[in-house]
Amino acid sequence: MSSPAARPVAAAPASQPALPDELLEDIFLRLDAAADLARASAACTTFRRVVSARRFLRRYRSLHPPPVLGFLEADRPGAFHPADPPHRSAPAARALAQAADFSFSFLPYPMPNFWNVCDASDGRVLLCRCSSNTDAFADLVVCDPLHRRYVQLPPIPDDLAVPTWVWDMPGFDRFLDPVSKEEKHEEEEEEEDLSFGVICAVQCQHKLVTFHFSSVTGKWRALMFNRVLSLASAFILWIV
Template sequence: MSTPPPTTIPDELLEEIFLRLPTPDAVARASAACTSFRRVIKARAFRRRFRALHRPPLLGFMDAVGFHPAQAPHPSAPLAGALAPRAADFSFVPAVVSSASYFVPRGVQEDDGEGPRWRPCDVRDGRVLLDWRSLRPGLEVSGVSTLMGSRELVRRKLCVRPKWCNAADFHLAVCDPLSSRYVLLPTIPQDLAAQPQDLLWEFLPVLAPCTGDDSDEEPFKVICIARYRTKLVLFVFPSTTRQWSMVESPISPSLYDMSCFDYVRGSFYWTEPYDLSDHLMVLDTRTLKFSTVGLLTGYHMEIRGLPGQSFDDLRPNAVVMGREGTLEMFSLVCQQGAFALYHTSLQNNSQEWKLEKIIQLPGQYHDYSISTVGAAEGFLFFRGAPDGIPIENVDCYSLEVKAYEITKVCTKRENTYNPRRALPYFSFPPLLSEPTI
């Protein structure tokens, strides 16, 4: 008897099988098995369906120093390790100021000994928003003209003579580090930057979420929140028009610090510790309108009145993606040196915050050694320095919001008394993604 020919599985059935694989790593291994598998997986239709069904993996964190990949035993560690060299390298984005023109005044130390370069200030949808930084943030400087690319550099104590810096002094770029593509944004025109006619206090560039249709070049929007002494102004750059515009908010700048924000359903939420503010500031990225949400109602009043609390500006609340019609928040509370996250929710038709759950955090952290990082993609992020370990060694954690599952992501070196903003970086590997620029 002759041997029957091998059975060929139709591509449509293979696609359904591969869609049910749990992780991008599993898909990558299937792709390497044979050419027919790879053909199905590389098809654009399959990649779109897979990305629609699966959350992109957390690869690690970005900050002013670079990329910190997820480490074993985190499930993304193998993929993060393989992609780390590309995720950490922004050298393909052209410099805007030569090193020869870089001047450091007496008494001012450089950020990290590497001079001026591009550094990440926001991450979203696989894209990284970069600003050009030249001096160490938070230092008083006078008598030097420099390009400043960080909100920390615009402080009342920092004076750049012969004039104060304005919004036209900032250089920005948007890049896709995994595909080495980039867009250099034009600087904000001087006539537009001069219109507020006020002292610039803080300048925070953020990436608005993607609104494209998964085409080869999805549109993006950069929004710069400029906080002046008496007003709040938005400078907006859509990639579709490549033109800056300005919107002045009717809300006066009342936040102490605008650096902590989370994105939920088309809006940014700026949060602060309970002892600094009684509301959340909200920016709808579609309408570019500001609003506020009351903070000190319902169970939040009980949280504020808990005995033995210690307050710290490194512990702002974190807003997360909640159920339909619900705004949800995690508040980091320290009582008698022990830390817990209080999960509360606010229904659309209610003005009272309701307690959902209290989550105790790992017990090896004490006193002022835990701070929140933010929230994204259904995760809350926090970091802490273990007792007995030098403060430069900081553990970074994720909390899966639905299951309350805490996972250690990585350990990185950092001064906990001057923490850098950590940006969670999610991305599919190039096999399953399209270039975002």
């Protein structure tokens, strides 16, 4: 009896060609939710390497601004109001409220209730502490409530403050510098992620004075405008 004909053995499937990192980045940039991006990064080491790269994270944040998780009350440290359902950020907001210290108990002074919230952006909160009602140049700190870290800003130097000082200041504002950072070389990326700026704007009767602090230099600088200039013109001069 003749032996049965041997069945052909199927060839092993050829391995799928790996997608280049540039194409993976373009795919991941189209994910709207950060949670979906986190799930994709957990799929394999290649995805995780692409997603965790600082260059990709900068591009993703530029296209997908951070969602609103809640708001802080200016004169009530610790009063954080997280987003509620059905807002899509409600789960992340609830987790942030549980993990972060919005009472700012880690600050150097024993009574954090004396601090007021001036501004908040990109996970940082700017706080001021006035020793009196007339103390415009107050103590300033930039806090990271999630990691319980802070940077206390040095006082504005007298050689900058005294020549511009007037007693009848109709307006004084303090806020985090909203100007986007320029891209840097890879060896400077970590410093870029940790850097920040603070602006103090003083609107006097006949002039507008701005003080700018940079965490990179650790110094204040001042710029003065004549009030006859329009605000738009002054802003253009400030950017230059």
